[in-house]
Amino acid sequence: MPTPSEPAPAGAGAVRTLIAPLRYVQGRGALARVGEFVAPLGRTPLVVADDAVWGFTGGTVRDSFAAAGLPLVRDGFGTYATAAAVEAIAARIGETGSDVVVGVGGGSTIDAVKAAGHLAGVRWASVPTLASTDAPCSALSVIYTEEGAFEEYRFFPRNPDLVLVDTQVVANAPVRFLVAGVGDALATWVEARAVARTDSETMAGGVPTLTGTALARLSWDVLWENAESAVEAVRHHLVTPAVEKVVEANTLLSGLGFESGGLAAAHAIHNGLTAVPHTHGLTHGEKVNIGTLTQLVLEGAPRAEIVAFVELTTRLGLPNTLTEVGLGVDDVDALTTVARAATAEGETIHAMPFAVRVPDLVDALRSLETLSTTIRDRAALPAPAAHRA
Template structure:
């Protein structure tokens, strides 16, 4: 019976290391002959010279278009137009998760191949066969699923280490959710983003991502604040990008990402990184699960030390803002949301209660551990 099949999906090739950007042309040449690079002006200023040199060394033309800033349906359609006008046969994203999501969606619509060159390790978007599409104002709109994953994902570790440390912090927040959600999906025998039941492989990679981060995230953060690449940094980049990417897609999403999507429905959270909002989702999922108090306390302490938000205050909300929390909870529990992959029914009221409860608990836990008090986030 087809609905009971298990499946795992992954990018065609994953490449990571210091100086890897200089190999981009060599790997792209195996995929196509007319690449289109999609990168905003800031990213192009940082990596454009290396990409141009790499493409020229591989006898590939250098064509680039900018990126509008939000992975919206309009921006996807614009890039499709540029692809067709340029006669490109492979679209290449250079930048963060938003640029990558646009390139995957545009490459699919244009009927060409696509590759990703992430300049940050802030999300697990680079390896997946889906894009998250937002409205022009930044609210979650839809997931778009594609019949295949990127042909190439190439990560230059030094470029990631040169980026603001907050980007790697956000990636840890996104990746820590992977095991929590894959574990819940395995318990409920729900379907994954890969279109089947979770495989042992997907679930194991999700757990490996979690283990690698608990062991390496703190020393990696110290290293990237000085823009250094150490073995811990390499491990965290791989956990954030490859392990989490395969783990969420073939292991399953559950409450944490649904709550993230709910948070995007409130303007107060706009401007926060994806992984920062996901961390609130992970903490809320642990509360919904009735996880052992010691587990929740450890998660609060660890993610606070990493630099992630663990209170509503830090994402611009408050426990007594009933209307905003109801908006978040209603959006998180819409039909088709991944929160319904939890091994029990979750209603909007349950999410509101869990969100309210984390404020006092996390604040007290931080105080008892001698960690900084929460500082209110003000949307820009």
């Protein structure tokens, strides 16, 4: 495992803060206990899950709620956490008289539920069925347009009251989603160390604590030691100690690390990539992986660190070139659109220790093709199968 450069010590005098979910629950079979953990939060829950997710979770949730003496009202969900979706869920909370709303499914479902719970003034719980993002633990939601482009962050005064992850459910899902979660989580330390160098404000509402930065680093270390073993296990729908560790790193450690350690260029570049239609079929973590590699290029990170990152993420199946995300080095207009969105006012790229201008970012993105293919060729690594033309 490479040892990335450490951030410089942060200055004194600023307010430091760490935020976290009220309770985190993880393990094989945890979904069968969801009623037990929801019951202390409210007695009239509204569950939000799309039809596909409800098909493999509904029976377990229904039985668990019955055992806890809870009524079950379930609403469906669409594709993206849009403003309209949030308002519709909030309206349903009012109609049903619910005092807690539970999101079961992927990151968009959970983000919409968090935003709706805040809007309706009730408590909210996250029950992710994938370990594909660190969204379940955070006190924010990413809101998209109906077409899937990033629109805004919404921030809330508290984190979810409950995050519950059933690792067998995660292991039963297509392995691409666990890999995507690794792509999202690997960015956590790369971004947090940049934020620590500048003492920029994090999404927790202050500058980073030592704890937030350390958790970001721990996420990185856990993934380097366990990600490949976990991915192989999940290909066969197995839950092993490596899977448990990676699920925790993807969900809890990355969630705490990004929110209280800080975001920088990688997630801003992800947001920029959503501004072009070429990338809309990709997962969040696949786009973030392009952002992380681009951040390393912008930083002038040591060559050994970049090589190790490309080799690991290629072996996992994550994209590292523009071609693999539907773009190309000659798509200058599209890349300029990406760069402008990524460097917009308020974006997290401004937490970097130096200014990032649109031409700088376009050139960094264009450099990925030759950089990654050269590293792969020298290591005799083919492009990830999911992204080959």
